Amino acid sequence: MKELEKVYNPQEFEDRIYDFWVKEGAFHSEPDENKQPFTIVIPPPNVTGQLHMGHALDETLQDILIRYKRMQGYNGLWIPGTDHAGIATQIKVEEVLRKEEGLTRYDLGREKFLERVWDWKKMYGDRIINQLKKLGSSCDWDRERFTMDEGCSKAVKEVFVNLYNKGLIYKGNRIINWCPQCTTALSDAEVVYEEQPGHFWHIRYPVKDSNEYVTIATTRPETLLGDSAVAVHPEDERYTHLVGKMLILPLVGREIPVVADEYVDKEFGTGCVKITPCHDPNDFEVGKRHDLEEILIMDGNAKINANGGKYKGMDRYEARKQIVKDLEEGGYLVKIEDHTHNVGACYRCGCTVEPMASSQWFVKMQPLAEKAIAAVKEDQTQFVPDRFSKTYLNWMENVHDWCISRQLWWGHRIPAYYCDACGEMIISKEDVHTCPKCGAPMRQEEDVLDTWFSSALWPFSTLGWPERTKELDYYYPTSVLVTGYDIIFFWVARMIFSGLEQMGETPFKHVLIHGLVRDSQGRKMSKSLGNGIDPLEVIKEYGADALRFTLATGNAPGNDMRYYPERVESSRNFANKVWNAARFILMNLKEEDLSFSAENLKPEDEWILTRYNEVVRDVTETLNKFEIGLALQKVYDFIWDLFCDWYIELVKPRLYAGGEESASAQKVLLYVFSGALKMLHPFMPFITEEIWQALPVEEKACVTARFPVYDSKLTFPAGAEKMEHIMETIKAIRNRRAEMNVAHSRKASLYIETAHAEWFEGAESFYQKLSGADRVFINQPAPEGTVKLVCNGANLYIPFAELVDIEGEIARLTKELEKAKGELARVEGKLSNQGFIAKAPAALVEAETAKKEKFLALIVSLTESIEEMKNK
C-alpha cells in the first residue's frame, strides 16, 4: 500500500498522474462495437496559444462529461477544435512579421508566408496541448489527424462543389463589411457595433437650373463622392415636384437624379436621403431598384481612389476633413449636429469597417436555414438550457446570405478556376490548369474561405468524411457540443446546417451552453482591461482540481459566473478535506479482508449507506441532465458534511475499540469512500486518482473504474431513521452546551426520557464521543437540578443546574415555543383547509398530519419546561 503525503500538495502528483493515465491507455477511443460511443466536439482555443479562463471552463465541463461517460462504460472521443484557418492567425503572424522584420506578407510571397503561419501554428498548438494537460483534460489530441491537413481540405472542396452544384453558392457583387486593416471582407457576425459620438453634417444639394435646393444629412460626408441620387418618399408632398429632376452634386459637379423610394422615412430629418450604392447596404438596394450608377470611391485600405477626383489618395478620415472644409467654403454646409450612432468594427482588430460593394462568394442561406430550424424545432438537436434554442432560432429565421470569401492567404482557397482568355469559370474538386473550352491556362481564385466555413464541417471532416470511415459511422452524429453562448452564431448554427446538408443528420444531439467567466466585478475578462486571470497561475497555486471545482460549481447552466480567488481557495480546502479523510481511512484500515458485504451492519453503517445510495442516484440523474454544478454540490455535501463530519466521527469509537465491530466499520468506510471518490473523479480527477492508487481497491485506476450505481439492497430506512433521531439529539446537546459555555472537556451524565427507547439504544458511544456525555441513561429518573432539552420524541436531562441562567432559559424556551406555535398554526391552517385535504396528494396530507402531532407534543413539553423554570 502506498502512503499519502502528510500535506495535500497537488504539484507533487498532478503531472505524474497524467502520465499514468496516458500509460494506462485511459483515453483510448478506437471504435468498438461492444460499447456505445460518446463524442464531444469542442470549440477552438484562442489564437495566442495561451489558455484563458473561458477556454478552461469549456475544457473542464467537457472533461467532466466525458470522464463520467467513460466511467459508465461509454467509448468516449474528443474531437478537439483548432482555430485552423482563422483570420486572427494570419493577422497575428503579419503583426509579428511587421514588428520583427519590417516585412509585409506581400514581401514574402504566398508560399513563404504560409510556411511561417504554419510553423507558428504548430508552436502554439503544442503549447495549448501542454496547458490542457495541466488542467486534466483527457483529450487524446491527435494533431496529425486533427489539423488543417489534406483530409480537411478535401472535405472543404467537396462541400463547396456540392453546394455550388445545388445552386447554394454564388458569386456576386454585393455590399459587404470590409476591414481596411485586415484588408478582407467580413461576415455579418464578425462585425461588432459600438455607440460612438459623431456628427450629422447637413449639406445643401442645389437643383439644376433652379434656385431651389434640398438638404440632406449624413454621418459620413466623404461618401458624397460616390452619390448617384437623392431619394425622397413617394408620398412626401414637399418633394413630389422634384422627383425626376436633376441635382448638382457639390464639389464634384456630377448631375444626379431625385428618385422616389419607399425606403425613405418621411419623418426622419429633412426627408431626403443621399444614395451611395457602393458604400451602404440600403443604398445599394435602392440603386438596384432605380438602376443607378455604382461608384466605388475607396480602395482596400479605405483610401479614396481615382473616382474621388482631387481627393484621390487621401485616407477616409482625411478626406472627410477636407470635404467638410471645402463644403463650408463653398457654402454648401448648412449645419453640424452632434449625434451618437452605432459604428461597426472588425471583431478581430477593432478597426472601423467600411461597407463596400465588392465581388464576393456567398452561401444562399434560406434553404439551409429551413432545415436547420426544423432540426432544432423537432429536437434532433437540443440546446441546454432550452432558452438558447430561441436565440438560435431567432438568428436562423432572420439570417442573411453568408459572405464566405476572404481576401487572405491563410485558409482554404476557393476551388474556382478562371480562364482569362475566354472568361470560363470552373468549380472543381481537382486542380484545373487548362481551360477545357479554349485551352488557355487557368488560374485559381485568390480568395480563401471564411474560417467558419471549414470549422462548420468539423464534426464530420475530422472523422474522415467524405470517405465513409468506420470512425464516421461509429461516432457521427456526435453526442454533445459544449460551448459559450457567444459562439452560437459563429459556429454552432453553421455546424448544424452543414451537418444536415452534407450528412443528412444533425451533427450533435445536445448543445450545452455555458456563460462567460467574468472578473470579481462582473466585467468581461479582457486584455485591454488587464483583468484576465491566467488559469495556469491558478493551477500552480491551488492545483488543477481546485480550479476545475471552482469552474464547475456555484452557478446555473448558461449563466455568467464571477471569478473570485476566495472561491478557488475554498475549493482547495475541499480537496484538502478529501485528502485528510483518505489519510485517516488509510491509517485505520488494518483488516486483511476488506471486501464489503451487507452483513453485521450497525445503524450508522445503514445510515451512511442509505445516504450514499441516494447521492449516487441523484448525481447520476443530475449529470444526465447536464446539471453539472448541482451534481458536484451533492457530492461535496455528502463527502464533507455526511461522510467526514458525521460518519467518520460516529465510527471512531468502533475503530479504536478493535475487533469484529472495527472490521465491519473498515469495510463500510472503504466501500463508501471509494464510491464517493469515483463520483468525485470527473470533477477532481487528479486527487481522486492519487488517493485511489493508495487505497486497497480492486479496480486498477479511478479513471477507468465503473461509476457507482444505485443499489436498492443497500438502503435501510429504519436504520437511517434511528440515526437521524440520535443526530438530532446530539445537535441539541451541543447547541445547549455551547450556549451555556460548557467546556468540551467537561463531561456530564445524560438522561433520556422517551416513548421510543429503541431509537436511542446502543448510542452511548456516540453521545460520549460527540456530545460530552460520560454515562447515558434511558428512561431512568433524572436527579434534581438538571438542564432539560426538548427534542422531537424525547426529553433530555443533563445535570448542569448550577450553570443555568433561569431568566435566559425562560426567554430561550419561550422563543422556541413561539416558533413551534407558529409552525403548528401553519400546519393546522393547511389541515383545516378543505381544499387542501381534498386536492393535495395523500402523502403530503399525511406528512402534514405527522408534523402537527410533532409540534403539539413539542409545545406541551416546552410549556411544561417553562412552568418548571418559573417555579425555581
Next chain:
RNA sequence: GGAGGCAUAGCUCAGCUGGUUAGAGUACUUGCUUGACAUGCAAGGGGUCACUGGUUCGAUUCCAGUUGUCUCCACCA
C-alpha cells in the same frame, strides 16, 4: 426597434416539473491545538425571496404588468 437573462443572507450564488422550519460558499460573532484535517471542529446571528396583480387549496417557484440591471440581434440616412 426586436429578443433574452438576472433581481433570494453583508458579498458571490444554488433552489430541477408549485407543498422545505428557504440553502451553500464566503464574511461576521463565540468556544475549541477532541489521537485525518486550524486549508480544521462545534455553535450562533443574519433573508417581507425587487414591486403589484392573477391562477391555485397552497406561489420564492407558474402567468401578466411595473421598476432596476445586464446581454444579444437589427440598425435610420
